[in-house]
Structures are given as structure tokens and as C-alpha cells.
Amino acid sequence: MSRLRPFAGERLLALCAAVLAAASGGTPALAQSDPFALPPGLTAQSVAASSGPGLSEISIDGDVRTRLVELAWRDGVLTIDAAAARAAGLPVAAASGGMIPLASLQIAKWIFDPTHQRLDVQLLRKGDGDNYIDLSRPPKRDGISAPLTALRFDYDLTGTLARGRTDAAGLVAAALVRGNVALTSGFQVATSPAPGTGKLLRLDTQLQILLPRRGLTATAGDFFSAGGQSQRALRLGGLQIASDYSLRPDLITTPLPSFTGQVAVPTGIDLINGDQRYKLGDIQPGEFTVRNVPANSGRGEVAVIVRDALGREVIQSTKFYVSRNLLARNLSEFAVNAGFVRRRYGLRGEDYGPLTGSAFYRRGISSRLTVEGTAEWTSGLVNAGARGDVVLGGLALATLEARYSRDSVGKTSGTLLNLGLESSGRRISGRIGAILPSSGYRDVASKLGDPLPPKQFVGQLNFDLGHMNQIQLSASRQERRFDPRFPAFERKSDLLNASFRTRISRSIDVFSSFGYRRGQTSAFTGFAGLSIQLGGGRNFQGSASGGTGAPLSGSSTLSKHDIEGNSVGYAFERTYGPTTRTSGSVAYRSPYGRIEGQAERVGGNFGFRANARGSLLIAGGGVFARNQTGGSYALVRTGTIAGVTVMRENRPAGVTARGGLLLVENIPAQVPISFDIDPDKLPVDALARDTRKRIIVPRGAVGLVALDVVRFIPRQIRLIGPNGQPVAPGTLIKALPSGEQTMAGFDGVVDFNAGGGDRSLAVAGEDGAQCVAEIDRAQLDAATSPDDLPRFECRAAMPGVLAQDTAGERATSGAMLAGRNRR
Structure with missing residues (x-):
């Protein structure tokens, strides 16, 4: 569609008028009497020198704006009115006014089309559109949820025969589940329980509700308290609500490498990560962003390859550090626990102690900083602390935590300082840390019966020499304060350890470990082993160990694991040393469970063991046996x-x-x-x-x-209408209650599926009247000859009967019927 262009049309009209006036030799008197007289001195040359192009259409990134903009040529440079450009969405400085050159604007490119009087502008991208590349690729949440009520029993039962005595024991767990709600309880059974313990012992009982959209889990019953990394977990009976991002597989919870850069021309972009090059696509001039680059934990470097205005490849790189101790930016997690502490778990089923509560909150401030706050309480004790994990220059992760406790019963207070620094890489990794509690420091776990937190110093260094050659060196010191509840605990101990692992060939690995421990006594220990993969899932392993005050011992094992695809597994083991042990076991894994039998000989005595492990599931009207x-x-x-x-x-x-x-x-x-x-x-x-x-x-x-x-059992029948004549060819017929549609043939012949469960056929006439034919199964099955088709009469029915007959079917499977009707 053409648009009126005032300035261009005015110049053309003026030029034509000037030529005609010159040719006719008009006089000034006539010109004065002419109401359409042109200005004096107007010539073709003056019109050609006009600034133009005037009001023009503008398109920005393919979007044509409704308002026109003022354009003008000034000394060979195309200019635009600053106010009009700003209103159209161009990046114009606030202080600019009047006519400004288009070349002064920060845009990718512009083209003026004089034929269509339009200015096409492409803006510089700002990390959006094609210039925003997210490699996380979360799974599509396009599935439907159709939960069933299910009852599940998990069992792990073992029977033993040794020294003429037979014992049986096992673990049994029952769960009633429907969708995101589950009621579970676990039990321990034993024919010869520990003193003071019954033959049937309850372990854990809980009601758990999952909230996947919010990434939360709510629990009522028995649970482990959730908290910060330095909070010691407790077994509680009570209430808990906590973040659970395992319910959100689409969410990236750990900061992954991201990259931002600039390009001046359209170009392709490639990614270099872990010595591999990947093509990401094409980007436009301006800023680009690549987010969530997959990477292993530790330090690394990622680079992108683009092309400059001359077509040369340009590499832009950045360093990063990935750690599971960090949370993604603006992501938070928390937990609140309240309940009574469980005591003598595994010996008593109903032994609950004092009331306690705890909470923690973590938040990712940026991709390099995560902060955490924690608090816990029980009668007479309050403990609170703060922690921060920060990335240092893409090379290491530093941890700083400070805690304070106040014991109103013991009239003491104390502090704990937790310091850590780690750096993990492909070849060299290291970690140092210290936990420094003061003499008066207490936490809820120690208040309720656990030992006091010890002072700890740790250091570790790992070398990956390639080709599965690895060396690990570690040292630690632990210092305990005297605790009258645990007088036998060692006050101070030091531990040094060195381990080495190498691969001789694709199937042979050698590993060793040597250590020194100094405490109340000092001792050296050594261990060396060999592992050989024999193919077909078979493995041979031999090892030897010894040390100060410990005799030399060794073992050899030939095994094959029962895994998917290998239903039969076995293991034969021989142990040498002060006590000789010989054992053999055979396991069979079927789709319905796993059974294992074992025999062993120790010091002249024989023992036998049998084990059964699996699950029973009751759901959807069926009972199923499966592996756990x-x-x-x-x-x-x-x-x-x-x-x-x-x-x-x-x-x-x-x-x-x-x-x-x-x-x-x-x-x-x-x-x-x-x-x-x-x-x-x-x-x-x-x-x-x-x-x-x-x-x-x-x-x-x-x-x-x-x-x-x-079931598909095709039968042909003859359908007779209310008028006593076969229904007309081409009549649409619907089977009820399935809703399947078919069409009548000549002489009223209709194809009917006798195995589909339909009981009647319905026909709708042009005038809205309906008729329904009830299908008599006995009459249908009595037909013996193809020429003797069973006849069914379609009797008139009230309007709406067809819709009523299929309402129940639509209520249960409306989407399914819609799909059939479309087909």
C-alpha cells in the first residue's frame, strides 16, 4: 500500500509548474491573480537541492512503527529528528535534540528505502532473542498425572544356621501411597533379638506430603533433621518442612558457567569446553549471553569462538569454579524441624526424649557467593550461626562460618569457627580446613547425649596423572575436650595416609594405601590389592594387609554380580591370616525378587545363610512382585x-x-x-x-x-430403521457407550465390533430425531451364515438420548473420545 509523502510530492509538483510557467511565458500580473501561484524564484535546481526525504516510515527489527519520523539529508549524511527517534524506540541520548546523524546512534545497521520511503533499523542485541543461549534445556513438563492408590511392602529377610542354631531376622516396610502423599512405617523382626528388645520393633513411621511445584516436602512423624552443613543431624519425632529440589528436575540449583560477550557483525558461535568444540548457532550484532554451560565440579575454563568484521576467528574465554556448596543466584532453600529426639534407635521403638527445634536458610547471592543462617534450640540451650561460601577468582572456594551457643543450665557460652579452602581440578586438587570450638561451646546434639564437637584440622592433596593413575595424600588431627560422659575417648589423635591407584591395562587395576596413626598408641598400616576384569561381568580381586601389631592377612575373591541382563550371580572368597575363612554364595535375580544362598567355613565351623529381598505391590486391582x-x-x-x-x-x-x-x-x-x-x-x-x-x-x-x-471381533449386521426399511447408505452410526463411529452400507449393512463391549447403536436423523438399536448378544452369536445377517431394529428415541448415553463415557475419558472422533 502506498503512502502520501508530502515533501516528495510537493517538489515534483513545483518542478512541473516551474517548467510549464517558463514555457508559457507567463506574466507577473497573471501570477498575482493566480491563487495557486508558486513562490518567486522557484526553479528545478532549487527543488533538487531540497533537504528531503521528510516524513518517513520506520521499521525496527522488522516491526513497523505506527508513527512517522522526520528524516533529512545534511551534507550527504542522513539525519533524524531526535524526539521522533526516541519515541520510535531508538537509543537516543537524553541530551540530544533537533536533527542528529543516524551514524551517531548505537545501532547495528540502517537502510533507507527511497522507493517505499522507509527506514529499516536493526538494533544491537542485548543478550536477548537469538543472542540468549541457555544450555540447561529443562525437560518439558507436558505429562499428565494419573495417580493410583497403592500398598507396597518391601522386605529383606535373612535366615542363618550356625553351630546348630537357627535364627531369622529381617526388615519390613509398608507404604500406603497415592500421588504426592505417602504413609510409611518400617519394622525390624528377629527370632533372637538383643536383650531388652522385642521380636517386632518399630523403626520409623511418617506421613509425607510432596509439593513438587514449590520444591517442598512436609513430614509428620519420624525423620532426620535437615540443616546446614555444620549442624549435626538428629533423629526426631515431630514435624518438618524443608526444601527438596529433587522434586524439580527442571531446576538448575548449582551455579554453572555463563559467558557474556560482544560481536560487531552477524556470526556463528562455537563453544569450547573440556577440549571439545560444539556449535551453538548464529547470533546478531550486539551483546550475547551463554548460560548454564555443563561442567564438572571444580575449576575450569570455557571459551567461545566468534568472527570479527574481517571474518577472523576470535576466542573469548572466562574461568569458573563449580561447587555443590553454592546455590544458583536468587535461589533459596530452607528447613524447619520441631520434635522430640529419639533415643536408643534400633533398641526401643517408643523412646522419645526432650523437645528440640532447628532451622536453616541458604540463599545464592550471586554465582560466586552463597550465604547461610542456622539456629537450633532445646531446653536450656540456644545455638545460632552464619556461614558464607565464596569463589575466589575462579580458582578456589573459601568457607567461613561462625557459631555461638549459650547454655543457661551450665551457665556457659562458647563459639565455633569453621574455616575451609578447597580447589579441585582435572590434575591437582586440594583442601584444607579447621573446626575450632571453644571450651564452652555446645550444640543440641551434645546437649542431648552425643559427644562434644572436637577440634579438627584436615588437609588433602590429590593428583590425577592420567590413564587412571591417581595419588592421594591426607593428614588430619583431632583434639577432644574431656567429657565425663565418655571418659574412654582418646583426647588427641593424628592420622597420615597415602594411597595410590593405577591401571596397568584395560582390565587390570592395582591399588595400595599406607597410613600412620598416633594417639594413645602409634601404628603403621599397609594395604595393597589387585583387581582384574575377566569379562562377562566377572571380577577377580586379591589383597593383602598388615601393620604394627597386626599379622599379615590376605583375601582373594572371584565374583559375578547379579544385575540387569545377568540374572545369576556368585562369589567365592578365601581369607588368609590368623583366622581362615572360606565362603561361597549364589544369587538369583528374577523380575519378581532376589534370593541368595551362602555357605562359609570359619575356623572349622560351618554356617549357612539364606536371604530373600523384594517388594510386593497392590495397585489397580492387581498384585505384583518386584525387585526393590x-x-x-x-x-x-x-x-x-x-x-x-x-x-x-x-x-x-x-x-x-x-x-x-x-x-x-x-x-x-x-x-x-x-x-x-x-x-x-x-x-x-x-x-x-x-x-x-x-x-x-x-x-x-x-x-x-x-x-x-x-478386543476386535468384527461382525456384520443389518440395521432396520423406524420405518421398517434398512437405513440409508452413508448414514452415520455411533456405537454406545464407546462412542466409536461407523457408516451404514447398502441394504443397511453395518460393521459392528462384537468384542468391544458396546451394547447399542444410535442413529441421528437430519431433522434431529434419533433412534437406538439394542444389540442382543445371543442373536448376534447365533448368526451362522454370511448371507443370513442378524437384523436389529432401530427404535425411535427422544432427542438427547444419544448425548445422555455417552455422558458417562465422556466423563471418564473425554480426551480419548475426542481423539477418536477427530480420526
């Missing part, structure tokens, strides 16, 4: 059709059993997983109408995957 995994489950239901091959993320997951059920284990929690059907292995008498589902299963829960598969 600790993960989530998906119950796939293919109607009632057995023998259907189910695919998980395009890989076989199993075949549905009787009743059309298949329980799939090891489902990653809170991660969308796709299930579908292998069409090439579908049973011949089955019809798949809705074959793909994408679900999200909460942690430890069971999710339903309902794939619409029905």
Missing part, C-alpha cells in the same frame, strides 16, 4: 487385553499379562515419560484406539497409563 528399586512405578493398562507389547520411550518395557496389566519399575520421579504400543506386535484380535500417553509419576508412587485397546 526405591523408585516410582507405572501401571500400564491395555483394557483387558493380554499379550500387548508396551514401549517406554521407544524401547520395549514388557508385555501385558492377564487382565491387560503391566507394572513398569524404575520410573524417574517427576520426569515426563512416554508410553505407547508396538503396532507390529499387537495381537490379531486386538484394536488399539488410543496408543500413546505421556505421564509424570511422583516419587515412590504408582501412576496409571491407560492405553485404549479393545
